[in-house]
Amino acid sequence: MKKMKLGKTPGPDGLPAKYYKVLGNQLSTVLCDTMNNILRGGKIPESWREAFITLIPKPDTDKLNVKNYRPISLLNNDYKLYADIMANRLKKCLIKLIHKDQAGFLPNRFLKDNMRHVINIIEYLEINNDIPAALIFIDAEKAFDNVSWLFLLKSIKKAGIEGEFLKGIQAIYSNQHAKLVINNNLTNTFEIEKGTRQGCPLSPLLFIMALEILANKIRSKPEIQGIKIGSKEFKLKAYADDLILTLGEPQGSIAKALETLEEYGKLSGFKLSKSKTKMLTKNLNNEAKGKLERQYGIKVAKKVKYLGIWVTPKNINLIEDNYTATWNKIKKDLDVWNRINLSWLGRMEAIKMNILPKMLFLFQNIPVIRGPKIFKDWQKALSRFIWQGRRPRIRFKLLTDRKERGGLAVPNLKLYYEAACLCWVKDWITLENTDLLDLEGADNRFGWHAYLWSNKGKVHRGFTNHIIRGPLYEVWGKNKKLLERKTPWWLSPTDILSIKKTNMEEQRLTYEDLLVRSQGSWKLRPYEELKEKLKSWLQYHQINALWTEDKKLGMNEKKSNFQIEIIETKSKLLSKMYNILLEWDTKDVEIKDVMVKWERDLGHNIEYDKWLKLWNEGIKFTASAAIRENLEKMVYRWYLTPEKLNRMYRTGNKVCWRCGTKEGNFIHMWWTCEETKKFWNQIYDEQKKIFRYTFPKKPEAFLLGMVGEEIREIDKTLFQYSTAAARMLIAQNWKNANLPTVKDWQLKLYGFIELAKMTQRIRNQKNAKLNEEWKKFSVYMESNFRNLPTIAGLI
Numbered sequence: 001m002k003k004m005k006l007g008k009t010p011g012p013d014g015l016p017a018k019y020y021k022v023l024g025n026q027l028s029t030v031l032c033d034t035m036n037n038i039l040r041g042g043k044i045p046e047s048w049r050e051a052f053i054t055l056i057p058k059p060d061t062d063k064l065n066v067k068n069y070r071p072i073s074l075l076n077n078d079y080k081l082y083a084d085i086m087a088n089r090l091k092k093c094l095i096k097l098i099h100k101d102q103a104g105f106l107p108n109r110f111l112k113d114n115m116r117h118v119i120n121i122i123e124y125l126e127i128n129n130d131i132p133a134a135l136i137f138i139d140a141e142k143a144f145d146n147v148s149w150l151f152l153l154k155s156i157k158k159a160g161i162e163g164e165f166l167k168g169i170q171a172i173y174s175n176q177h178a179k180l181v182i183n184n185n186l187t188n189t190f191e192i193e194k195g196t197r198q199g200c201p202l203s204p205l206l207f208i209m210a211l212e213i214l215a216n217k218i219r220s221k222p223e224i225q226g227i228k229i230g231s232k233e234f235k236l237k238a239y240a241d242d243l244i245l246t247l248g249e250p251q252g253s254i255a256k257a258l259e260t261l262e263e264y265g266k267l268s269g270f271k272l273s274k275s276k277t278k279m280l281t282k283n284l285n286n287e288a289k290g291k292l293e294r295q296y297g298i299k300v301a302k303k304v305k306y307l308g309i310w311v312t313p314k315n316i317n318l319i320e321d322n323y324t325a326t327w328n329k330i331k332k333d334l335d336v337w338n339r340i341n342l343s344w345l346g347r348m349e350a351i352k353m354n355i356l357p358k359m360l361f362l363f364q365n366i367p368v369i370r371g372p373k374i375f376k377d378w379q380k381a382l383s384r385f386i387w388q389g390r391r392p393r394i395r396f397k398l399l400t401d402r403k404e405r406g407g408l409a410v411p412n413l414k415l416y417y418e419a420a421c422l423c424w425v426k427d428w429i430t431l432e433n434t435d436l437l438d439l440e441g442a443d444n445r446f447g448w449h450a451y452l453w454s455n456k457g458k459v460h461r462g463f464t465n466h467i468i469r470g471p472l473y474e475v476w477g478k479n480k481k482l483l484e485r486k487t488p489w490w491l492s493p494t495d496i497l498s499i500k501k502t503n504m505e506e507q508r509l510t511y512e513d514l515l516v517r518s519q520g521s522w523k524l525r526p527y528e529e530l531k532e533k534l535k536s537w538l539q540y541h542q543i544n545a546l547w548t549e550d551k552k553l554g555m556n557e558k559k560s561n562f563q564i565e566i567i568e569t570k571s572k573l574l575s576k577m578y579n580i581l582l583e584w585d586t587k588d589v590e591i592k593d594v595m596v597k598w599e600r601d602l603g604h605n606i607e608y609d610k611w612l613k614l615w616n617e618g619i620k621f622t623a624s625a626a627i628r629e630n631l632e633k634m635v636y637r638w639y640l641t642p643e644k645l646n647r648m649y650r651t652g653n654k655v656c657w658r659c660g661t662k663e664g665n666f667i668h669m670w671w672t673c674e675e676t677k678k679f680w681n682q683i684y685d686e687q688k689k690i691f692r693y694t695f696p697k698k699p700e701a702f703l704l705g706m707v708g709e710e711i712r713e714i715d716k717t718l719f720q721y722s723t724a725a726a727r728m729l730i731a732q733n734w735k736n737a738n739l740p741t742v743k744d745w746q747l748k749l750y751g752f753i754e755l756a757k758m759t760q761r762i763r764n765q766k767n768a769k770l771n772e773e774w775k776k777f778s779v780y781m782e783s784n785f786r787n788l789p790t791i792a793g794l795i
């Protein structure tokens with residue numbers, strides 16, 4: 001129940017997730033009893049058999065054709081809880097039962113692994129151009145909807161699932177019905193007899209179990225030839241129902257494969273759509289291609305979209321077809337957004353929410369970019385957008401820093417790309433995924449760690465010609481020293497020393513296995529201790545020789561950050577990796593620049609803690625983007641002063657446009673100018689009237705919102721709003737000689753009540769808090785403006 005997401009449409013019983021969250025304690029016993037009863041062979045509640053199905057039209061299609069609607073099933077939440085528990089239990093067995101060729105729906109299997117596989121296969125066939133091959137991208141007609149239940153249950157039994165668990169699933173897949181929701185009316189009930197249940201957490205797992213029967217058939221038939229590397233044969237990969245066959249000897253293999261698909265289809269309901277199935281070929285002449293096409297009725301395509309990526313028989317096209325194409329679309333988006341009036345923060349948000357995900361998808365699936373040029377072009381375009389073609393007022397590095405450290409978290413695409421590459425390099429380090437490594441390193445001459453640590457890429461030039469190895473090696477080389485300043489624990493001397501074999505086999509020993517810490521330093525364990533694991537005494541000596549070298553670089557007392565957070569972790573790798581790179585990238589700048597300037601202007605030190613507090617708490621007093629933007633701009637000293645304009649454009653005049661006498665630098669314009677000071681004094685006097693006590697007038701409180709003990713806790717929010725109102729008025733009248741009046745300020749602050757109300761609503765805060773915070777202001781306003789509607793009433 002804790003994991004349930006709020007805000008989703010409930011099922012036929014109308015009970016939303018919130019109901020279960022609030023009443024969790026009372027409901028859990030009843031639910032638990034019900035569910036256990038089903039496992040013991042009891043009936044499922046009638047309401048679980050029912051689904052409401054709504055139809056969502058696919059964009060830009062003919063709305064009169066029923067095929068152009070996507071059905072969305074709404075299921076009851078109690079049913080979903082049950083199915084979710086079953087699914088989590090099932091996953092634990094499936095990870096062992098389902099071959100690694102299937103990457104969908106199971107923990108630690110990823111879409112990008114399939115893409116990597118396909119690219120590697122194409123690359124392998126490029127190097128070994130004597131192997132004729134075909135890659136067939138199977139398209140099944142609504143695969144999920146057409147699976148027969150009988151077959152589904154049989155595959156489950158075949159997988160060895162029985163007893164309570166089987167009963168638990170049988171209970172669901174025995175009798176289902178649904179009603180369509182059309183224009184808010186319900187149709188009559190109709191029965192459902194096939195297909196996995198959409199929206200049910202169990203259904204994709206059941207589906208891949210059924211598909212696994214087909215996959216096993218294909219793997220076991222010797223007449224269907226895959227791509228062979230040593231003792232391994234790569235025949236297929238699947239991501240849910242997205243199936244790809246990689247076949248050698250296409251003539252015979254395709255015939256057999258189609259036959260197998262047909263047989264399987266008869267039993268399961270799986271229907272191959274020949275018109276949508278496509279193939280790419282490698283090392284075949286036009287005549288042979290034509291023959292395949294005619295014989296099997298499957299089109300030989302120039303380009304296929306596989307899992308969101310355009311693939312062709314030449315990997316080099318990946319950049320043009322995917323990166324360039326995506327970026328061209330992004331440029332169009334930028335043009336459109338340029339025309340609408342987005343705020344400065346809004347433009348940065350647009351990059352984060354719209355552009356970053358598209359690029360991340362490519363980075364994670366096809367890290368095949370070399371060199372820095374393309375990133376510079378992208379960054380330039382983004383910078384132009386953020387600053388609307390004007391000169392940037394804040395250094396790019398500062399913009400990219402994390403929010404908790406005072407940055408604005410604008411994505412640094414190059415670092416994201418490198419982070420994605422390093423997540424791929426992880427496989428070269430752990431040496432666990434031997435299928436992948438045998439394929440990716442089919443023509444390697446040394447062990448992977450020899451490339452990673454002993455610069456063997458320089459000896460074996462061909463290593464970097466590979467579409468994937470090249471870019472990864474480049475990024476690794478660039479970041480290696482930063483990630484591992486000393487000899488890493490994960491480094492495997494036995495892998496460095498090993499003679500490259502077609503298929504990886506022997507267990508690798510790392511320094512973690514080989515070394516022991518004694519008297520404050522690292523030593524190689526004695527031969528006696530390692531004997532069992534080593535091949536020979538000679539190997540021990542080779543390791544010792546290597547260690548003597550590596551020792552010079554030194555060894556960390558503890559595992560490196562990189563090892564702990566990336567190598568030994570499985571979740572959120574990309575963002576962790578990005579943060580490691582980012583921290584390093586922004587280390588020297590942090591926000592120091594700006595901090596130093598403020599301290600110089602204020603004439604005293606501001607502790608780092610106070611800055612942290614400002615970014616992590618202070619700035620969050622409101623949800624209003626406009627007010628927050630003002631505060632960010634203050635921190636970053638965004639406003640162009642006469643002095644700065646003179647520096648930038650040599651205007652020849654750096655005198656303050658308010659007092660007309662002194663130099664108009666940042667602190668003068670905002671605080672020390674006689675005119676500005678008058679305005680601030682007025683505000684200060686009014687604030688004292690509001691709060692009904694006196695307090696010191698600290699510039700950091702008024703300009704940066706760094707409020708200390710001088711303002712009582714209860715008044716802090718109102719103080720923030722009231723100074724923000726003053727600052728925004730100054731900013732709005734930036735180039736005016738005259739500053740606004742107290743009355744302008746009072747009205748502005750009065751208007752902020754609406755924003756405070758919205759903040760409270762967004763954050764689910766209580767009315768009482770808002771009343772408390774604004775009470776003093778309402779009393780103050782009532783004595784000033786008798787004719788205004790009372791604020792108490794407004795709140």
Ligand SMILES: [Zn+2]
Nearest residue numbers: 656658659673
């Ligand atoms: Zn002045």
